[in-house]
Amino acid sequence: MSAALKTEVPAKPRHFLELMDLDAASLRHMLELGKRAKRGEIPGKPLAGKTVALIFEIPSTRTRVSFEVGIRQLGGEPLILTTRDMQLGRGESPADTARVMSRYVDAMMLRTTDVAKIRELAEYSTVPVINGLTNVSHPCQLMADMQTFEEHRGPIAGQVVAWTGDGNNVAQSFIQAAARFNFTLRIATPDSLTPPAHLVEWARGQGAKIELMNDPIAAVRGARCVVTDTWVSMNDEADGAKLNRHNLLMPYQVNAALVKQAAPDAIVMHCLPAHRGEEITDEVMDGPQSVVFDEAENRLHAQKGVLLWALGLA
Numbered sequence: 001m002s003a004a005l006k007t008e009v010p011a012k013p014r015h016f017l018e019l020m021d022l023d024a025a026s027l028r029h030m031l032e033l034g035k036r037a038k039r040g041e042i043p044g045k046p047l048a049g050k051t052v053a054l055i056f057e058i059p060s061t062r063t064r065v066s067f068e069v070g071i072r073q074l075g076g077e078p079l080i081l082t083t084r085d086m087q088l089g090r091g092e093s094p095a096d097t098a099r100v101m102s103r104y105v106d107a108m109m110l111r112t113t114d115v116a117k118i119r120e121l122a123e124y125s126t127v128p129v130i131n132g133l134t135n136v137s138h139p140c141q142l143m144a145d146m147q148t149f150e151e152h153r154g155p156i157a158g159q160v161v162a163w164t165g166d167g168n169n170v171a172q173s174f175i176q177a178a179a180r181f182n183f184t185l186r187i188a189t190p191d192s193l194t195p196p197a198h199l200v201e202w203a204r205g206q207g208a209k210i211e212l213m214n215d216p217i218a219a220v221r222g223a224r225c226v227v228t229d230t231w232v233s234m235n236d237e238a239d240g241a242k243l244n245r246h247n248l249l250m251p252y253q254v255n256a257a258l259v260k261q262a263a264p265d266a267i268v269m270h271c272l273p274a275h276r277g278e279e280i281t282d283e284v285m286d287g288p289q290s291v292v293f294d295e296a297e298n299r300l301h302a303q304k305g306v307l308l309w310a311l312g313l314a
């Protein structure tokens with residue numbers, strides 16, 4: 001093949017869809033970029049002249065604002081869109097949307113309740129696509145969570161993290177993170193809300209230590225980090241099972257008695273928004289072990305690492 005012909009093959013965009021799609025070294029690189037961003041060590045305006053579309057099918061506070069502010073701080077132009085204002089919201093395919101948007105913008109972020117949509121968007125996009133939450137994952141959140149753990153407690157490799165509650169999208173990204181960042185993950189859920197078996201098998205196949213159980217006390221015992229999330233995620237809101245979930249999940253509440261079972265210096269994380277008095281008590285959320293607002297802040301920094309990597313700028 002001649003060199004000229006080779007250059008006609010477009011490079012595959014650096015999508016940030018799932019942690020499992022990316023190798024540990026690339027994720028570590030992004031995480032370290034995020035830490036540098038927080039320390040003010042990203043010089044200049046690396047995103048100058050770049051437009052990033054932020055597309056929301058469902059609501060967001062942190063993802064929307066942290067991406068918008070972060071892109072501006074890096075010198076780029078965020079373009080906030082909701083699918084209600086787009087033809088995507090009335091049936092234009094993700095594939096055609098990708099083909100069109102790729103001609104206008106330098107990268108796209110999508111938040112959707114249907115992972116198939118972001119996969120199709122990425123397949124047809126010639127610019128990087130970033131996952132801003134789906135029904136099965138929330139990888140940007142995990143980058144912020146890894147940054148938060150390491151800034152408070154040092155390297156996460158070899159540590160024990162305990163998840164208690166619903167085996168939801170964030171839990172599923174935690175499983176992927178355990179494989180890529182090499183920590184032990186104990187997950188306590190009721191049987192009906194365990195994370196998908198195929199994902200657990202994948203992670204274990206990668207050498208990850210994933211322990212599934214029903215007992216939240218067993219899960220948090222001695223753990224350095226206790227994590228939970230809402231009992232009813234945005235993609236569950238239509239399933240009519242809210243009351244049932246509340247009954248099922250009350251024993252998994254992160255309260256002072258549960259946190260006492262963790263390591264004495266354990267930190268408590270929650271991606272937010274929290275439902276105080278449900279999955280986490282006020283006492284824990286506002287207590288000395290809670291790092292939930294650092295975690296929210298770190299979305300801003302960690303996503304700068306993701307953006308710089310995705311756009312091939314660092």
Ligand code: CP
Nearest residue numbers: 060061062063271272
């Ligand atoms: N944690 C998180 O993604 O929050 P938002 O839904 O507010 O974006």
Ligand code: NVA
Nearest residue numbers: 168229233234272273
């Ligand atoms: N699991 C939650 C996370 C919100 C950021 C949801 O999907 O609603």
